[in-house]
Amino acid sequence: MKSRDDLYKATCEWLKERGIKIKDIAELSYNLQHPYVPKMTMEDAIESVNSVLKKREVQNAILTGIFLDKAAENKIPDEPLLTRLLTDDPLFGIDEILALSIVNIYGSIGLTNFGYLDKEKPGIINELNKNKKQGKVNTFLDDLIAAIAAAAASRIAHQTKDDEIFDN
Amino acid sequence: MKSRDDLYKATCEWLKERGIKIKDIAELSYNLQHPYVPKMTMEDAIESVNSVLKKREVQNAILTGIFLDKAAENKIPDEPLLTRLLTDDPLFGIDEILALSIVNIYGSIGLTNFGYLDKEKPGIINELNKNKKQGKVNTFLDDLIAAIAAAAASRIAHQTKDDEIFDN
Amino acid sequence: MKSRDDLYKATCEWLKERGIKIKDIAELSYNLQHPYVPKMTMEDAIESVNSVLKKREVQNAILTGIFLDKAAENKIPDEPLLTRLLTDDPLFGIDEILALSIVNIYGSIGLTNFGYLDKEKPGIINELNKNKKQGKVNTFLDDLIAAIAAAAASRIAHQTKDDEIFDN
Amino acid sequence: MKSRDDLYKATCEWLKERGIKIKDIAELSYNLQHPYVPKMTMEDAIESVNSVLKKREVQNAILTGIFLDKAAENKIPDEPLLTRLLTDDPLFGIDEILALSIVNIYGSIGLTNFGYLDKEKPGIINELNKNKKQGKVNTFLDDLIAAIAAAAASRIAHQTKDDEIFDN
Numbered sequence: 001m002k003s004r005d006d007l008y009k010a011t012c013e014w015l016k017e018r019g020i021k022i023k024d025i026a027e028l029s030y031n032l033q034h035p036y037v038p039k040m041t042m043e044d045a046i047e048s049v050n051s052v053l054k055k056r057e058v059q060n061a062i063l064t065g066i067f068l069d070k071a072a073e074n075k076i077p078d079e080p081l082l083t084r085l086l087t088d089d090p091l092f093g094i095d096e097i098l099a100l101s102i103v104n105i106y107g108s109i110g111l112t113n114f115g116y117l118d119k120e121k122p123g124i125i126n127e128l129n130k131n132k133k134q135g136k137v138n139t140f141l142d143d144l145i146a147a148i149a150a151a152a153a154s155r156i157a158h159q160t161k162d163d164e165i166f167d168n
Numbered sequence: 169m170k171s172r173d174d175l176y177k178a179t180c181e182w183l184k185e186r187g188i189k190i191k192d193i194a195e196l197s198y199n200l201q202h203p204y205v206p207k208m209t210m211e212d213a214i215e216s217v218n219s220v221l222k223k224r225e226v227q228n229a230i231l232t233g234i235f236l237d238k239a240a241e242n243k244i245p246d247e248p249l250l251t252r253l254l255t256d257d258p259l260f261g262i263d264e265i266l267a268l269s270i271v272n273i274y275g276s277i278g279l280t281n282f283g284y285l286d287k288e289k290p291g292i293i294n295e296l297n298k299n300k301k302q303g304k305v306n307t308f309l310d311d312l313i314a315a316i317a318a319a320a321a322s323r324i325a326h327q328t329k330d331d332e333i334f335d336n
Numbered sequence: 337m338k339s340r341d342d343l344y345k346a347t348c349e350w351l352k353e354r355g356i357k358i359k360d361i362a363e364l365s366y367n368l369q370h371p372y373v374p375k376m377t378m379e380d381a382i383e384s385v386n387s388v389l390k391k392r393e394v395q396n397a398i399l400t401g402i403f404l405d406k407a408a409e410n411k412i413p414d415e416p417l418l419t420r421l422l423t424d425d426p427l428f429g430i431d432e433i434l435a436l437s438i439v440n441i442y443g444s445i446g447l448t449n450f451g452y453l454d455k456e457k458p459g460i461i462n463e464l465n466k467n468k469k470q471g472k473v474n475t476f477l478d479d480l481i482a483a484i485a486a487a488a489a490s491r492i493a494h495q496t497k498d499d500e501i502f503d504n
Numbered sequence: 505m506k507s508r509d510d511l512y513k514a515t516c517e518w519l520k521e522r523g524i525k526i527k528d529i530a531e532l533s534y535n536l537q538h539p540y541v542p543k544m545t546m547e548d549a550i551e552s553v554n555s556v557l558k559k560r561e562v563q564n565a566i567l568t569g570i571f572l573d574k575a576a577e578n579k580i581p582d583e584p585l586l587t588r589l590l591t592d593d594p595l596f597g598i599d600e601i602l603a604l605s606i607v608n609i610y611g612s613i614g615l616t617n618f619g620y621l622d623k624e625k626p627g628i629i630n631e632l633n634k635n636k637k638q639g640k641v642n643t644f645l646d647d648l649i650a651a652i653a654a655a656a657a658s659r660i661a662h663q664t665k666d667d668e669i670f671d672n
Binding site for chain 3: 056057101160
């Protein structure tokens with residue numbers, strides 16, 4: 001059985017292998033939350049993203065989603081699933097469901113941020129969408145990144161408000 | 169026991185009493201979905217909003233949310249709930265939870281549209297937010313309207329795609 | 337603005353006023369989780385319930401739900417909402433939605449425990465249902481109690497497993 | 505692009521290949537709902553399960569979950585995901601998340617039925633759990649079956665109540 005720390009490291013490695021750095025996600029969180037929390041720094045954003053990535057359910061969602069993207073790239077799933085994974089049909093819905101499992105852990109306020117990122121596609125999310133045109137499959141990854149960034153921003157919103165530490 | 173039709177009428181009346189017309193909601197749905205479904209008309213949007221408003225769980229969410237807004241306006245809840253309802257704290261979360269119960273009925277794809285409307289606040293949602301400054305309490309109503317509009321847009325997305333009728 | 341501690345105290349008082357002691361909820365959590373974690377004590381269960389009750393979104397769900405129950409007892413909501421609150425129709429759904437916002441904070445594994453408690457109605461949940469026959473309205477309260485107990489049990493499950501502290 | 509009907513057939517075939525017949529799921533729905541709707545027949549249950557299986561988001565959840573189970577059986581995912589899929593750790597959570605996407609389509613009332621089935625494991629769900637001991641991986645399938653059965657039972661509850669047809 002891997003320890004909690006090993007799973008965090010594995011999750012970061014899987015993300016890195018797909019071209020995602022912690023800093024890219026933290027930038028999304030920073031841009032979402034900085035207007036409401038002016039004293040917030042990029043370091044705060046990075047710390048918050050790392051906290052999100054240390055949660056087991058978040059790790060499980062990321063590992064599962066990246067596996068599905070890679071399996072589709074390698075044409076492993078049978079039809080009719082394969083086509084659905086390859087085309088990132090907005091009605092597929094399972095990618096949003098995995099993302100939602102991340103967002104929900106920090107309360108329902110993350111939903112707004114997630115929906116906004118998923119529609120506007122700023123920064124690294126836009127990069128992931130461009131890669132799709134070059135044969136990469138990021139059906140799950142783009143939603144997962146939006147979810148992690150939204151969750152990390154929500155976590156800072158919770159902490160800022162009368163010193164609640166979103167713990168235990 | 170009220171019939172299904174009576175509940176639909178009551179829901180529309182409660183909305184109207186709070187200044188919301190079906191057309192206002194349909195406009196949001198139209199603006200969300202028309203770019204993807206060019207043949208979509210405002211009539212389609214209105215029909216879709218009406219279909220959403222005929223669902224019992226949607227009616228229940230709307231009636232409950234409007235009651236809470238009105239109760240807060242009339243200072244009925246005891247503290248510390250009253251202040252939380254009056255200030256529409258983005259961390260309150262219960263308004264988004266009610267909205268989510270509407271969005272979920274049409275599958276997870278509605279989440280993106282809901283989050284976008286909740287952040288950008290176009291059209292009638294912006295009006296509701298202005299009213300807040302004039303002593304009205306719309307803590308629940310603005311999220312409910314965004315949810316109905318997002319659900320109605322999702323419903324059209326589902327119907328357009330290979331003729332699925334999101335029925336039964 | 338109330339401090340975090342004041343809100344915890346207010347939440348416990350509102351529960352107590354409706355006949356609910358922390359110990360009653362902890363007993364449900366203990367019975368759910370003890371078979372899987374033999375070293376777990378009632379003190380652990382009480383500590384876990386208290387941790388759940390210190391979360392802001394949980395407090396908001398409880399305050400809102402209890403207000404709705406009391407408002408219905410006092411016949412404050414207009415029809416057709418009043419009848420729906422008074423009869424605790426299993427299709428009403430809004431009570432489960434509020435409960436879900438509590439369960440979700442501790443990850444999706446709480447769903448199973450919540451569903452089980454909601455169907456089997458052990459201990460204090462059964463008491464609440466008996467009270468309904470004596471003119472009390474517990475439409476929201478019984479689901480909220482099941483949700484808090486399920487969340488507290490899930491929290492212990494998370495903590496037990498390779499020392500994850502479900503924090504930050 | 506497969507038509508809606510082709511996807512329904514494919515979904516049924518994938519289920520059959522994993523040892524699941526429509527009748528097995530319908531039996532779970534019948535046992536859940538018959539106590540509340542005495543006139544309900546096994547034919548009603550079968551019809552309701554089939555309606556659930558015709559929904560696109562349900563099909564996507566089933567295809568994705570079965571693919572993940574089969575991939576784990578064939579040791580395709582890298583570690584640390586593989587071990588997590590093979591052991592069906594109750595804290596994994598992604599299986600419940602996929603199941604939830606099915607249950608939610610019929611409103612929040614399906615949650616109770618899902619939680620109950622997931623904890624009590626009657627009928628075919630128990631069979632799937634026994635198979636796990638013989639080298640089969642049903643980490644996702646048992647939750648998906650519970651979700652379909654719960655959704656089909658909820659659908660009948662909605663239809664029975666004042667003739668609402670849960671449509672459009």
